[in-house]
Amino acid sequence: MKNSPQIIEGYVSHERVSPRIHSLKSKTFYLRIPIRSLLLDRGRNQPSHGNWIFGINRKSLISIHNEDHGSGDNIKNWLSETLKNNNLEDTVDGEIWLTCFPRVMGYQFKPVSFWFCENKDNELVAVLA
Template identity: 40%
Template sequence: MPTPEPVPADVAQLCFGSVGHRRLRPVANAFRYRAYYLRLPLRSLSDPASAWPSRLCRRNRFGLLSFYDADHGDASGDLLGWISALLHAEGIDDADGQIWLQAMPRVLGYVFNPVSFWFCQRADGSLRAVLCDVRNTFGERHFYLLDDGFAMEQGAALHARKVFHVSPFNPVAGSYTFRFVRVLQAQAAGTAERTSAAIDYCDDAGVLLQTSISGLARPLSDRSAAAAFFSYPMQSVGVMLRIHYQALRLFLKRAPFYPKPAPPQQKVTR
């Protein structure tokens, strides 16, 4: 992992860390893989005077790493306009601060993002709402809007009823509990920011599956983009291969299998 360094406020970030899963029942299964992901301040990047900070991680153009606006939101490319309209339609009018989009970049033109997060802040920096963009390997997606009506505390439990099919080894039932944390962490090279997301999938008997995504932030630059690509050049392909590999492991362990239902008609749930 590259050496952490201080990250100024409201600059595009590349976070280096890991993704982990732990299934508790009815069969046990666990894994953890290296990963990196982007965190982009959309309001700052919408300023015409704001330059994209890396030539090796390119915006809307092919590169070693790349970020395409059309991969997110409604594919129109207007990310800030889309999320602002969605929040307004859901009655959230006070998310007038920074909006951070967290997602994996394309690697050599390809990406599969199982989940992306839109962190919507008030003007004072407090977290007002989180939009979770969840995708499955069937090309479907669904949005869970987490909103407790107040400024969210660090690590507060946020809940959503499961309505979208992700894995054939889990039914479309039960609920998710999300926890998000951003903390400053002392490092030898200075203070760095660590971001983490924890997601528990629960049924009537309790927690069934635990997922975690965490990483240390660095400013997005040619240096950090090169470090990401050359330390893990197969990330995007690896995500898809590992999804199918873990599915095979569960199949061989005789985990219960649930056929895919039709996707929910409503695209956003709270």
């Protein structure tokens, strides 16, 4: 497989100015997952992939699940519908990378999911958030 899941290090920060000033910055990690390579090109409707360390729609140390991203239903259907509704289905003909915070040991925290959509030349053509 040409595209594999990746771990990206980053920070989560928050600043509040009212009712009192408070801020925090914490180091964290995100997963960058090649959705088309892992799920869409394999013809899976309800994808399940992985092992005990990393999994999609299965119990694993680190995992992502359909209900945590997109519409909360089927990732494949949600992506197809979203791209179609925005006239992007022909433009996005390459990899679709989901960058998100995964479940860790089954516990879920999902501040935001970003979908980086490429064309067949590996150029970024759309971002869904």
